[in-house]
Amino acid sequence: MTTHPSPTRLMLVTPPVEDADAMAFRLMQAMAGGDVAAILLRLTPGDDRSRIERVKRLAGPVQGNSVALIVEDNSLVAARGGADGVHITGGPQAIAEARASLKTERIIGVGGLRARHDAMDAGEAGVDYVMFGEPRPDGSMPPLPAVVERAGWWAEIFETPCVAYAPDADSIEPLIETGAEFVALGAWAFAEGQDIRALVEAANAAMSACAARKAAR
Template sequence: MTNRIPACQLYLISPPDVGSDFAARLNRALGAGPVAAFQFRVKDIEQHEAAKLAAPLQEICAAHDVAFIVNDDAGLAQRLGADGVHLGQSDGSPKDVRDTIGADMQIGVTCHNSRHLAMEAGEQGADYVAFGAFFPSTTKQSDHTADVSLIEFWSDLFEIPSVAIGGITPDNCQPLIEAGADFLAVSGAVWNGDEVAVIKAFGNALAKFKRVRKPG
Protein backbone atom coordinates (compact mmCIF):
# COMPACT_ATOMS: atom_id res chain seq x y z
CA MET A 1 0.00 0.00 0.00
CA THR A 2 1.31 3.45 -0.87
CA ASN A 3 1.09 6.50 1.38
CA ARG A 4 0.19 9.83 -0.10
CA ILE A 5 2.47 12.73 0.82
CA PRO A 6 1.69 16.46 0.58
CA ALA A 7 1.87 18.02 -2.84
CA CYS A 8 4.84 20.20 -3.68
CA GLN A 9 4.22 23.78 -2.56
CA LEU A 10 5.44 27.26 -3.43
CA TYR A 11 7.96 29.08 -1.21
CA LEU A 12 8.16 32.72 -2.26
CA ILE A 13 11.30 34.80 -1.58
CA SER A 14 11.35 38.58 -1.55
CA PRO A 15 13.36 40.64 -4.03
CA PRO A 16 16.20 42.77 -2.59
CA ASP A 17 14.00 45.90 -2.65
CA VAL A 18 10.86 45.53 -0.55
CA GLY A 19 10.02 49.22 -0.39
CA SER A 20 7.85 51.35 -2.66
CA ASP A 21 4.86 49.32 -3.92
CA PHE A 22 6.16 45.90 -2.91
CA ALA A 23 3.54 45.34 -0.19
CA ALA A 24 0.80 45.72 -2.80
CA ARG A 25 2.62 43.34 -5.14
CA LEU A 26 2.98 40.77 -2.38
CA ASN A 27 -0.69 41.02 -1.55
CA ARG A 28 -1.60 40.45 -5.20
CA ALA A 29 0.81 37.51 -5.47
CA LEU A 30 -0.52 35.75 -2.38
CA GLY A 31 -4.05 36.26 -3.60
CA ALA A 32 -3.29 34.71 -6.99
CA GLY A 33 -2.75 31.14 -5.84
CA PRO A 34 -1.55 28.89 -3.04
CA VAL A 35 1.76 29.93 -1.46
CA ALA A 36 3.00 28.07 1.62
CA ALA A 37 5.71 30.44 2.83
CA PHE A 38 7.27 33.83 2.20
CA GLN A 39 10.90 34.58 3.01
CA PHE A 40 11.89 38.14 3.94
CA ARG A 41 15.40 38.49 2.51
CA VAL A 42 17.07 41.89 2.67
CA LYS A 43 20.77 42.67 2.97
CA ASP A 44 22.89 45.39 4.59
CA ILE A 45 20.00 46.97 6.48
CA GLU A 46 20.08 47.77 10.20
CA GLN A 47 17.72 45.57 12.22
CA HIS A 48 15.37 48.36 13.29
CA GLU A 49 14.90 49.47 9.68
CA ALA A 50 14.50 45.86 8.55
CA ALA A 51 11.77 45.35 11.17
CA LYS A 52 9.90 48.40 9.86
CA LEU A 53 10.05 47.05 6.32
CA ALA A 54 9.02 43.57 7.44
CA ALA A 55 6.01 44.49 9.59
CA PRO A 56 3.46 45.24 6.81
CA LEU A 57 4.64 42.24 4.80
CA GLN A 58 4.22 39.99 7.82
CA GLU A 59 0.65 41.26 8.24
CA ILE A 60 -0.13 40.46 4.62
CA CYS A 61 1.26 36.94 5.03
CA ALA A 62 -0.82 36.41 8.16
CA ALA A 63 -3.95 37.53 6.32
CA HIS A 64 -3.28 34.93 3.63
CA ASP A 65 -2.25 32.20 6.11
CA VAL A 66 1.28 32.14 4.66
CA ALA A 67 4.28 31.37 6.90
CA PHE A 68 6.61 34.35 7.34
CA ILE A 69 10.30 33.34 7.30
CA VAL A 70 13.24 35.66 8.01
CA ASN A 71 16.47 35.08 6.11
CA ASP A 72 19.79 34.88 8.01
CA ASP A 73 18.82 36.87 11.12
CA ALA A 74 17.50 34.85 14.08
CA GLY A 75 17.45 38.00 16.19
CA LEU A 76 15.14 39.75 13.73
CA ALA A 77 12.97 36.65 13.48
CA GLN A 78 12.59 36.67 17.27
CA ARG A 79 11.87 40.38 17.33
CA LEU A 80 9.10 39.97 14.76
CA GLY A 81 7.67 36.77 16.19
CA ALA A 82 8.19 35.23 12.76
CA ASP A 83 7.15 31.70 11.87
CA GLY A 84 10.70 30.74 11.00
CA VAL A 85 14.28 31.65 10.19
CA HIS A 86 16.37 30.48 7.26
CA LEU A 87 20.07 29.97 7.93
CA GLY A 88 22.99 30.05 5.54
CA GLN A 89 26.07 28.00 6.27
CA SER A 90 27.66 30.98 8.04
CA ASP A 91 24.65 31.86 10.21
CA GLY A 92 25.22 29.38 13.02
CA SER A 93 24.15 25.79 13.60
CA PRO A 94 20.45 24.91 13.85
CA LYS A 95 21.13 23.52 17.33
CA ASP A 96 22.64 26.77 18.62
CA VAL A 97 19.92 28.87 16.98
CA ARG A 98 17.24 26.59 18.43
CA ASP A 99 18.66 27.17 21.89
CA THR A 100 18.16 30.90 21.30
CA ILE A 101 14.78 31.05 19.59
CA GLY A 102 12.98 28.18 21.33
CA ALA A 103 11.02 25.22 20.07
CA ASP A 104 8.18 26.83 18.13
CA MET A 105 9.98 28.60 15.28
CA GLN A 106 10.83 26.72 12.09
CA ILE A 107 14.48 26.53 11.07
CA GLY A 108 15.59 26.00 7.50
CA VAL A 109 19.16 25.56 6.33
CA THR A 110 20.88 26.19 3.00
CA CYS A 111 22.76 23.02 2.07
CA HIS A 112 23.82 23.88 -1.50
CA ASN A 113 24.48 20.59 -3.33
CA SER A 114 25.72 18.63 -0.31
CA ARG A 115 24.17 15.49 1.13
CA HIS A 116 26.55 15.79 4.06
CA LEU A 117 25.48 19.33 4.96
CA ALA A 118 21.83 18.33 4.72
CA MET A 119 22.23 15.29 6.96
CA GLU A 120 24.23 17.36 9.42
CA ALA A 121 21.49 20.02 9.45
CA GLY A 122 18.88 17.35 10.06
CA GLU A 123 20.85 15.90 12.95
CA GLN A 124 21.07 19.38 14.47
CA GLY A 125 17.32 19.91 14.34
CA ALA A 126 16.59 21.66 11.05
CA ASP A 127 12.94 21.58 10.01
CA TYR A 128 13.77 21.71 6.32
CA VAL A 129 16.84 21.73 4.06
CA ALA A 130 17.33 23.76 0.88
CA PHE A 131 19.25 22.52 -2.15
CA GLY A 132 20.43 24.49 -5.19
CA ALA A 133 21.03 26.17 -7.44
CA PHE A 134 19.28 23.94 -9.95
CA PHE A 135 19.23 26.51 -12.77
CA PRO A 136 21.05 29.78 -13.48
CA SER A 137 19.54 32.58 -11.42
CA THR A 138 19.39 36.32 -11.96
CA THR A 139 18.43 36.88 -8.30
CA LYS A 140 21.42 35.45 -6.46
CA GLN A 141 24.76 34.23 -7.75
CA SER A 142 25.67 30.74 -6.55
CA ASP A 143 28.94 28.84 -6.65
CA HIS A 144 27.02 25.59 -6.21
CA THR A 145 25.08 23.66 -8.84
CA ALA A 146 22.72 20.92 -7.73
CA ASP A 147 21.37 18.01 -9.73
CA VAL A 148 17.80 16.73 -9.61
CA SER A 149 19.15 13.38 -8.40
CA LEU A 150 19.93 15.05 -5.07
CA ILE A 151 16.21 15.71 -4.53
CA GLU A 152 15.44 12.10 -5.44
CA PHE A 153 18.06 10.83 -2.99
CA TRP A 154 16.73 12.99 -0.19
CA SER A 155 13.03 12.31 -0.70
CA ASP A 156 13.61 8.56 -0.84
CA LEU A 157 15.52 8.39 2.44
CA PHE A 158 14.52 11.26 4.71
CA GLU A 159 11.33 12.71 6.18
CA ILE A 160 12.72 16.24 6.59
CA PRO A 161 11.21 18.38 3.81
CA SER A 162 13.41 19.63 0.98
CA VAL A 163 13.31 23.00 -0.74
CA ALA A 164 14.61 23.37 -4.30
CA ILE A 165 15.99 26.80 -5.19
CA GLY A 166 17.76 28.58 -8.02
CA GLY A 167 16.34 29.85 -11.30
CA ILE A 168 13.09 27.90 -11.00
CA THR A 169 10.27 28.88 -13.36
CA PRO A 170 6.87 27.42 -14.26
CA ASP A 171 8.49 26.02 -17.41
CA ASN A 172 11.41 24.16 -15.80
CA CYS A 173 9.99 23.03 -12.45
CA GLN A 174 8.50 19.70 -13.56
CA PRO A 175 11.61 17.53 -12.93
CA LEU A 176 11.98 18.92 -9.40
CA ILE A 177 8.36 18.20 -8.54
CA GLU A 178 8.59 14.69 -9.95
CA ALA A 179 11.85 14.08 -8.05
CA GLY A 180 10.08 14.76 -4.77
CA ALA A 181 10.85 18.36 -3.82
CA ASP A 182 8.49 19.46 -1.06
CA PHE A 183 8.83 23.16 -1.88
CA LEU A 184 9.93 25.27 -4.83
CA ALA A 185 11.64 28.47 -3.69
CA VAL A 186 11.12 31.20 -6.27
CA SER A 187 11.92 34.89 -6.50
CA GLY A 188 13.04 36.41 -9.79
CA ALA A 189 10.58 34.38 -11.85
CA VAL A 190 7.78 36.09 -9.93
CA TRP A 191 9.04 39.60 -9.21
CA ASN A 192 10.69 40.23 -12.60
CA GLY A 193 7.33 39.94 -14.32
CA ASP A 194 3.61 39.96 -13.65
CA GLU A 195 3.44 38.38 -10.20
CA VAL A 196 -0.22 37.37 -10.55
CA ALA A 197 0.28 35.63 -13.89
CA VAL A 198 3.43 33.83 -12.74
CA ILE A 199 1.93 32.61 -9.45
CA LYS A 200 -1.04 31.25 -11.41
CA ALA A 201 1.34 29.54 -13.84
CA PHE A 202 3.20 27.92 -10.95
CA GLY A 203 -0.14 26.84 -9.48
CA ASN A 204 -1.06 25.15 -12.73
CA ALA A 205 2.31 23.41 -12.93
CA LEU A 206 2.09 22.15 -9.35
CA ALA A 207 -1.48 20.94 -9.77
CA LYS A 208 -0.51 18.60 -12.60
CA PHE A 209 1.42 16.19 -10.40
CA LYS A 210 0.11 13.80 -7.78
CA ARG A 211 2.62 12.89 -5.11
CA VAL A 212 2.72 9.29 -3.85
CA ARG A 213 5.41 7.87 -1.62
CA LYS A 214 6.87 4.61 -2.84
CA PRO A 215 6.12 1.57 -0.69
CA GLY A 216 9.01 0.18 1.25
Protein backbone atom coordinates in the same frame (compact mmCIF):
# COMPACT_ATOMS: atom_id res chain seq x y z
CA MET B 1 4.85 25.31 7.16
CA THR B 2 3.94 21.64 7.30
CA THR B 3 4.73 18.65 5.13
CA HIS B 4 2.17 17.79 2.45
CA PRO B 5 2.73 14.43 0.73
CA SER B 6 0.94 15.75 -2.37
CA PRO B 7 0.82 18.03 -4.09
CA THR B 8 4.08 19.92 -3.77
CA ARG B 9 3.59 23.43 -2.38
CA LEU B 10 5.12 26.75 -3.31
CA MET B 11 7.64 28.99 -1.55
CA LEU B 12 8.58 32.47 -2.77
CA VAL B 13 12.06 33.87 -2.13
CA THR B 14 12.13 37.67 -2.38
CA PRO B 15 14.92 39.79 -3.77
CA PRO B 16 16.60 41.88 -1.03
CA VAL B 17 13.81 44.13 0.27
CA GLU B 18 14.31 47.79 1.16
CA ASP B 19 10.80 49.11 0.43
CA ALA B 20 8.42 46.94 2.44
CA ASP B 21 5.30 48.61 1.06
CA ALA B 22 6.28 47.90 -2.55
CA MET B 23 7.05 44.29 -1.67
CA ALA B 24 3.75 43.95 0.22
CA PHE B 25 1.95 44.89 -3.01
CA ARG B 26 3.88 42.30 -5.02
CA LEU B 27 3.26 39.60 -2.43
CA MET B 28 -0.47 40.30 -2.41
CA GLN B 29 -0.43 39.89 -6.19
CA ALA B 30 1.43 36.60 -5.83
CA MET B 31 -0.85 35.19 -3.13
CA ALA B 32 -3.89 36.08 -5.25
CA GLY B 33 -2.59 33.51 -7.74
CA GLY B 34 -3.23 30.56 -5.43
CA ASP B 35 -1.64 28.48 -2.72
CA VAL B 36 1.66 29.73 -1.31
CA ALA B 37 3.10 27.90 1.70
CA ALA B 38 5.79 30.37 2.71
CA ILE B 39 7.60 33.58 1.87
CA LEU B 40 11.36 33.65 2.45
CA LEU B 41 12.12 37.32 3.07
CA ARG B 42 15.55 38.63 2.21
CA LEU B 43 16.36 42.12 3.50
CA THR B 44 18.82 44.76 2.31
CA PRO B 45 21.48 45.72 4.87
CA GLY B 46 20.51 48.11 7.64
CA ASP B 47 20.27 48.46 11.37
CA ASP B 48 18.19 45.91 13.26
CA ARG B 49 15.45 48.40 14.05
CA SER B 50 14.76 49.27 10.41
CA ARG B 51 14.92 45.62 9.41
CA ILE B 52 12.49 44.65 12.19
CA GLU B 53 10.09 47.34 10.99
CA ARG B 54 10.22 45.93 7.46
CA VAL B 55 9.41 42.46 8.77
CA LYS B 56 6.50 43.82 10.82
CA ARG B 57 5.13 45.62 7.78
CA LEU B 58 5.09 42.39 5.78
CA ALA B 59 4.06 39.96 8.53
CA GLY B 60 0.44 41.16 8.60
CA PRO B 61 -0.49 40.74 4.93
CA VAL B 62 1.50 37.51 4.59
CA GLN B 63 0.27 35.76 7.73
CA GLY B 64 -3.24 37.09 7.12
CA ASN B 65 -3.26 34.81 4.07
CA SER B 66 -2.18 31.80 6.18
CA VAL B 67 1.30 31.97 4.66
CA ALA B 68 4.44 31.54 6.77
CA LEU B 69 6.94 34.42 6.78
CA ILE B 70 10.56 33.34 7.14
CA VAL B 71 13.46 35.80 7.43
CA GLU B 72 16.90 35.07 6.03
CA ASP B 73 19.82 34.76 8.43
CA ASN B 74 18.73 36.89 11.41
CA SER B 75 16.95 35.22 14.31
CA LEU B 76 16.65 38.45 16.29
CA VAL B 77 15.00 40.34 13.42
CA ALA B 78 12.76 37.35 12.68
CA ALA B 79 11.56 37.02 16.27
CA ARG B 80 11.09 40.71 17.02
CA GLY B 81 9.46 41.33 13.66
CA GLY B 82 6.88 38.63 14.34
CA ALA B 83 8.00 36.30 11.57
CA ASP B 84 7.31 32.58 11.67
CA GLY B 85 10.90 31.48 11.32
CA VAL B 86 14.43 32.00 10.06
CA HIS B 87 16.36 30.61 7.09
CA ILE B 88 19.99 29.85 7.96
CA THR B 89 22.83 29.78 5.43
CA GLY B 90 25.77 29.97 7.84
CA GLY B 91 26.39 26.32 8.68
CA PRO B 92 26.11 24.17 11.82
CA GLN B 93 27.12 26.86 14.31
CA ALA B 94 24.50 29.25 12.96
CA ILE B 95 21.87 26.51 13.16
CA ALA B 96 22.77 25.86 16.80
CA GLU B 97 22.62 29.56 17.62
CA ALA B 98 19.22 29.90 15.94
CA ARG B 99 17.87 26.91 17.85
CA ALA B 100 19.17 28.32 21.15
CA SER B 101 17.55 31.68 20.39
CA LEU B 102 14.23 30.51 18.94
CA LYS B 103 13.79 27.19 20.81
CA THR B 104 11.02 25.26 19.07
CA GLU B 105 8.75 28.26 18.72
CA ARG B 106 9.64 29.11 15.12
CA ILE B 107 10.58 27.43 11.86
CA ILE B 108 14.30 26.95 11.26
CA GLY B 109 15.19 26.18 7.65
CA VAL B 110 18.61 25.71 6.10
CA GLY B 111 20.16 26.57 2.75
CA GLY B 112 23.68 26.98 1.43
CA LEU B 113 24.24 23.23 1.59
CA ARG B 114 27.22 22.28 -0.56
CA ALA B 115 27.31 18.52 -0.08
CA ARG B 116 25.06 15.64 0.88
CA HIS B 117 26.63 15.28 4.30
CA ASP B 118 25.94 18.98 5.03
CA ALA B 119 22.25 18.33 4.37
CA MET B 120 22.26 15.19 6.52
CA ASP B 121 23.98 17.06 9.36
CA ALA B 122 21.32 19.78 9.14
CA GLY B 123 18.56 17.18 9.17
CA GLU B 124 20.06 15.55 12.24
CA ALA B 125 20.18 18.97 13.92
CA GLY B 126 16.38 19.02 13.75
CA VAL B 127 15.78 21.72 11.16
CA ASP B 128 12.30 22.07 9.68
CA TYR B 129 13.40 21.99 6.04
CA VAL B 130 16.49 21.90 3.82
CA MET B 131 16.79 23.88 0.57
CA PHE B 132 18.71 22.78 -2.53
CA GLY B 133 19.57 24.77 -5.62
CA GLU B 134 19.47 28.40 -4.49
CA PRO B 135 22.02 30.88 -5.94
CA ARG B 136 25.55 30.56 -4.63
CA PRO B 137 27.12 33.52 -2.75
CA ASP B 138 28.68 34.75 -6.02
CA GLY B 139 25.27 34.73 -7.71
CA SER B 140 25.94 31.70 -9.92
CA MET B 141 23.45 28.84 -10.06
CA PRO B 142 24.10 25.13 -9.59
CA PRO B 143 23.19 23.08 -12.69
CA LEU B 144 19.55 22.03 -12.73
CA PRO B 145 20.25 18.29 -13.24
CA ALA B 146 22.32 18.31 -10.04
CA VAL B 147 19.50 19.99 -8.12
CA VAL B 148 16.95 17.52 -9.51
CA GLU B 149 19.18 14.63 -8.45
CA ARG B 150 19.80 16.05 -4.96
CA ALA B 151 16.15 16.89 -4.29
CA GLY B 152 14.97 13.51 -5.53
CA TRP B 153 17.53 11.69 -3.37
CA TRP B 154 16.50 13.64 -0.28
CA ALA B 155 12.74 13.38 -0.84
CA GLU B 156 12.97 9.61 -1.27
CA ILE B 157 15.04 8.89 1.83
CA PHE B 158 14.48 11.55 4.49
CA GLU B 159 11.45 12.76 6.42
CA THR B 160 12.66 16.35 6.85
CA PRO B 161 10.90 18.43 4.16
CA CYS B 162 12.90 19.52 1.14
CA VAL B 163 12.68 22.79 -0.80
CA ALA B 164 13.90 22.69 -4.41
CA TYR B 165 14.82 26.13 -5.79
CA ALA B 166 13.65 26.83 -9.34
CA PRO B 167 16.01 29.14 -11.28
CA ASP B 168 13.35 29.89 -13.93
CA ALA B 169 9.81 28.98 -14.96
CA ASP B 170 10.93 26.07 -17.16
CA SER B 171 12.56 24.30 -14.22
CA ILE B 172 9.40 24.22 -12.05
CA GLU B 173 7.95 21.00 -13.48
CA PRO B 174 11.19 18.94 -13.34
CA LEU B 175 11.61 19.97 -9.70
CA ILE B 176 8.01 19.08 -8.83
CA GLU B 177 8.65 15.62 -10.28
CA THR B 178 11.42 15.03 -7.71
CA GLY B 179 8.83 14.68 -4.95
CA ALA B 180 10.19 17.67 -3.04
CA GLU B 181 7.63 18.98 -0.57
CA PHE B 182 8.20 22.56 -1.73
CA VAL B 183 9.43 24.32 -4.85
CA ALA B 184 10.83 27.84 -4.40
CA LEU B 185 10.62 30.67 -6.92
CA GLY B 186 13.34 33.26 -6.44
CA ALA B 187 14.00 36.91 -7.21
CA TRP B 188 13.37 36.32 -10.93
CA ALA B 189 9.67 35.82 -10.11
CA PHE B 190 9.51 39.40 -8.80
CA ALA B 191 11.22 40.99 -11.81
CA GLU B 192 9.60 44.01 -13.40
CA GLY B 193 7.23 42.90 -16.12
CA GLN B 194 6.80 39.43 -14.60
CA ASP B 195 3.15 38.56 -13.96
CA ILE B 196 3.73 36.93 -10.59
CA ARG B 197 0.06 36.12 -10.07
CA ALA B 198 -0.04 34.14 -13.33
CA LEU B 199 3.24 32.46 -12.42
CA VAL B 200 1.83 31.26 -9.08
CA GLU B 201 -1.33 30.04 -10.83
CA ALA B 202 0.73 28.08 -13.37
CA ALA B 203 3.01 26.58 -10.71
CA ASN B 204 0.04 25.43 -8.64
CA ALA B 205 -1.60 23.92 -11.72
CA ALA B 206 1.61 22.00 -12.49
CA MET B 207 1.79 20.75 -8.89
CA SER B 208 -1.82 19.54 -8.96
CA ALA B 209 -1.29 17.82 -12.30
CA CYS B 210 1.79 16.03 -11.01
CA ALA B 211 -0.07 14.87 -7.89
CA ALA B 212 -2.92 13.56 -10.07
CA ARG B 213 -0.49 11.64 -12.28
CA LYS B 214 1.18 10.04 -9.26
CA ALA B 215 -2.19 9.13 -7.74
CA ALA B 216 -3.22 7.44 -10.99
CA ARG B 217 -0.12 5.25 -11.16
